[in-house]
Amino acid sequence: MATAKTTSQRVAVLGTGTMGTPIARNLCRAGLAVRVWNRDPAKAEALAADGALRVPSPAAAAAGIDVLITMLTDGAAVEQVMTGPDGALAALGPDAVWVQMSTVGVDWSDRLASLAASHGVAFVDAPVSGSSRPAEEGQLLILASGAGSSRARLEHMFDVLGRKTLWLERAGDGTRLKLALNNWLAVLVEGMAETITLSGVLGLDPHLFVTTVAGLPLASPYATDKANAMLDAQFAPGFPLEHAAKDAALAATAAHDHGLELPLTEALLARWKQAVASGHGHDDVASAITAVAVRNEGVSR
Numbered sequence: 001m002a003t004a005k006t007t008s009q010r011v012a013v014l015g016t017g018t019m020g021t022p023i024a025r026n027l028c029r030a031g032l033a034v035r036v037w038n039r040d041p042a043k044a045e046a047l048a049a050d051g052a053l054r055v056p057s058p059a060a061a062a063a064g065i066d067v068l069i070t071m072l073t074d075g076a077a078v079e080q081v082m083t084g085p086d087g088a089l090a091a092l093g094p095d096a097v098w099v100q101m102s103t104v105g106v107d108w109s110d111r112l113a114s115l116a117a118s119h120g121v122a123f124v125d126a127p128v129s130g131s132s133r134p135a136e137e138g139q140l141l142i143l144a145s146g147a148g149s150s151r152a153r154l155e156h157m158f159d160v161l162g163r164k165t166l167w168l169e170r171a172g173d174g175t176r177l178k179l180a181l182n183n184w185l186a187v188l189v190e191g192m193a194e195t196i197t198l199s200g201v202l203g204l205d206p207h208l209f210v211t212t213v214a215g216l217p218l219a220s221p222y223a224t225d226k227a228n229a230m231l232d233a234q235f236a237p238g239f240p241l242e243h244a245a246k247d248a249a250l251a252a253t254a255a256h257d258h259g260l261e262l263p264l265t266e267a268l269l270a271r272w273k274q275a276v277a278s279g280h281g282h283d284d285v286a287s288a289i290t291a292v293a294v295r296n297e298g299v300s301r
Contacts, residue, residue, distance in 0.1 A: 009033070011157065012061035013052075013069045014081050014088060015102070016044045018237060019128070020071035022135040023101075023161055025050045030160040037061040037081075062088035062096070067157060071101045074246065075108025082115065089119050097122045097150045103182070103243075105250035106257075109175040113146070122150050125171055127178040128162065131238035139163045143178055146171025176254075183251035183265055185285075186244060188220070190268040192227050193289035206231060226286045235283035242281035244288075245272040 009032050013024040016038040027034045028050040036052045037060070038044040044054045055061045058081045062068055068088060070078045078100065082089040092098065098121050100112055109125050116123035129141040142158050144151075145168035158165045168174055199209040210227045213219045229235065248265050255262045271291035280287040 009067065009153075009157065010065040011035070011067045011069065012037070012055075012065045012088070013071065014038075014058055014061060015070060015072040015077075016047060017071070017073075018132050018240065018243075019101075019135050020069075021047065022132065023069065023071060024052055025136075026138050026160055027157065028052050032157070032160075035061045035065065057086040058082065058088035059086045059091040062091040064093060065096060067154065068092060068096060068098045069101055070098070073243070074102070075104035075112065078102055078104060078108070078112060079115065082112075089115065089121065092119070092121050094120060097124060097153060099124045099126050099154065101126050101128055103127050103178055103247050103250070104175065105179065106172060106175055106254050109172050113171055122148075123171075124150055124154065125174040126154075126158075127174050129178065129181050130162075133238055134163075135161075141166065143174035144168065145174035179247070179251045179254055182244070182247040183262065185222075185239075186248040186251075186268055186272075187264050188223050189226055189244070189285050189288055190264075190271070192223050193230060193286075193292045196227060196230055196289060197292045229284060229286035230289040235280065235287040237282060237284045239285045240282050241272060241285050241287050242276050244285040245269060245276060248272070 011027055011032050012035040013020055014037050016024055016036050024034055024036050024047050034052040035055050036044040036047050037055050037058055041054065048054055072078050072081065081087060098116050100123065104112065113123045113125065124144055124147045126142055126144040129143065130139065134140050138161055140162040142162040142165040144158065144165055147154060147167060151167060195209065196206045199206040210224065210231060214224045248269055252262050252265050252269065272288055275288055275291040278290060280290055
């Protein structure tokens with residue numbers, strides 16, 4: 001995260017949930033003038049203590065700002081807040097830049113880029129890799145694509161939010177790379193959940209597997225963190241399971257559109273949907289282990 005400095009740049013953040021809140025907070029702390037909007041006003045109100053201005057509509061957020069950030073659940077939600085009588089798009093000035101940071105999939109990213117173009121608004125596809133903790137610490141990886149001449153205007157803001165920005169030339173490649181990264185995350189988490197459960201049915205203490213694999217090149221810090229969360233049943237959301245399932249489904253759809261099947265991803269999606277239906281949608285992705293446990297009742301974790 002960059003050191004704070006005063007800047008006159010005006011930024012609006014639409015969506016102050018798990019990721020949007022720390023993003024807006026860090027921008028405030030860096031001295032940017034920040035407006036925030038959320039469907040649930042209470043979620044945006046808490047940012048007033050950090051210096052953000054809560055506004056009543058997306059249009060009010062967008063009027064007169066330099067950069068508009070959307071960080072919402074999916075493509076349909078982004079389109080809804082950008083269009084309509086209270087939508088942000090019509091209120092944006094000719095020099096504003098729309099930075100689309102939500103994970104929406106390839107089709108929606110292209111659709112939103114076309115929507116921006118039809119209104120003469122500069123559009124940057126910039127999803128992020130990292131959950132709530134990296135967002136809070138300003139350590140996200142920002143996957144910015146199609147920035148073109150807008151890059152110089154965004155560099156400081158991205159430095160505030162992330163440890164690194166990958167600048168990708170082709171518009172939409174940020175979203176494509178995000179799908180690949182999150183598909184890998186999904187397979188990694190499911191593999192850990194299944195192997196912890198396997199250890200139990202083999203009569204081993206699952207902690208033994210986790211401590212053993214943690215000392216080998218096979219493990220990653222992320223996988224080990226999720227393993228410990230699974231063992232302790234600590235599912236405070238860093239990356240909610242329902243969002244991880246949505247992203248895995250987007251990856252499977254994108255693959256299908258190119259004639260490719262993802263058997264591992266498609267198999268885990270059935271389990272994860274079961275866990276979401278069981279009430280774990282708002283829990284961390286580590287709660288995927290509950291779907292494995294349901295199918296293996298009596299297994300000790």
